[in-house]
Amino acid sequence: MTVVRIGPHRLYLGDAYGIRPTLGRMDADVMDPPYKFRAEGGGHYRKARKGMEQIIEEKLHEGFDHSIINPLLCGAVVVFCHNDQLAKLLPYIDGNFERPVVCMWQKINPQPVANKHYRPDAEPYIHAWSRGHHPSGGMNELFRIVTARSSRGKEKFGHATVKPDAVMDKIVRNVRGSTICDPFMGTGSTGVAAIRAGRTFTGIEHNPRHFATAVARCTAAWEGQQSA
Template identity: 70%
Template sequence: MTTVVMGAATLHLGDAYKIRPTLGWFDADVMDPPYEFRAEGGGHYRQSRKGMAQIVAEKLSDGFDHSVLNPLLCGGAIVFCHNDQLPKLLPYIDGSFERQAVCTWRKSNPQPVANKHYRPVMEFYVHAWNRGFHPRGTLEDLDRQVEAYSPRGKQKFGHPTVKPDKVMAKILRNVAGETVCDPFMGTGSTGVAAIRAGKRFTGIEHNPQHFATAVDRITAAVEAAREAA
């Protein structure tokens, strides 16, 4: 395992399922684990999307083991998921946390595909919490929906499912506490938002290329926070 520490951020290169249980308590786990969905089909447009091939290659459509979501290790949790994962994920969360809410990121530029389903105009995330870790923020912050432009091109940082800054900033305003862990860090969007929100961040990522990108992005966020202090 490789570990990089910069200011209020600690990043681990390795397997989330092995590393997360060893890190102990965090006020919030904020994660975008692999979705579970059909990554094939969808016509010529979908077949021409390089991002979909990357999703398959990196096994980002194979789902995840819910055991990484441990209510004994966090006060609250944010979990992004595909629509088709909700029937399995919600019962697990309901038996683990005190309360939960299904929230959505509505895309202002959704892809023109459907693949024998509904068009993916929105993505879901579940906010679950235990007593004392209920959602925070202004009344506007507490909307269950946020609308944001889906990253394209360089804004994706070489990752096929990167989340936009606006979405992550809203989520970091909502989670309670000062410490945040992202077991599926990707290119570091959660970490950037956490540092900007004045929280301490720990991230885990198994892909060396994405890990290197996360180190660069979060280092820049840490340096910017220092300059602004």
């Protein structure tokens, strides 16, 4: 296992399910795990579904083990998911946290529709918290919908599912406390937002190429924050 330290922040190269329980309690786990959805098909829209082959190759459509969301290890959790996952994920979270709510962000440039699914121009994420970790900024701010262009992650960072800075900045502002962990950090979008906001970030990623991108992005965010 490799650990890179960037100021007070720690980035781990390795498996989230093995590493996260060893890191202790954080104020919030903010995660964008592999979604569970049908990535095949698309008919004549297939060519326009950019990033889908990489998603299949990296198994980013096969879902994740919900047990990584552990109320003993975090005061609050923010978890992105596909619309189809909500029915299973919400009961799991509801039993483990005081209150879960479903929030949305709006994508200006969604992938074309496939498999008779809705055009995914609004993406959900669940924000749930235990007592003492109520979101910052009140409920209006929590439910505010950020409209953003999907990050063109494949072209810029070689990753098919990079979250936009505006979305991550808003989510980090909603989270109370100082320590934030992202066990599926990909290219480090949560880390960039957390570091810029003066929080202490811990991230885990098992793909060495994405890990290197996360280290570069978080280092730049840290240096920017130091010189501000």
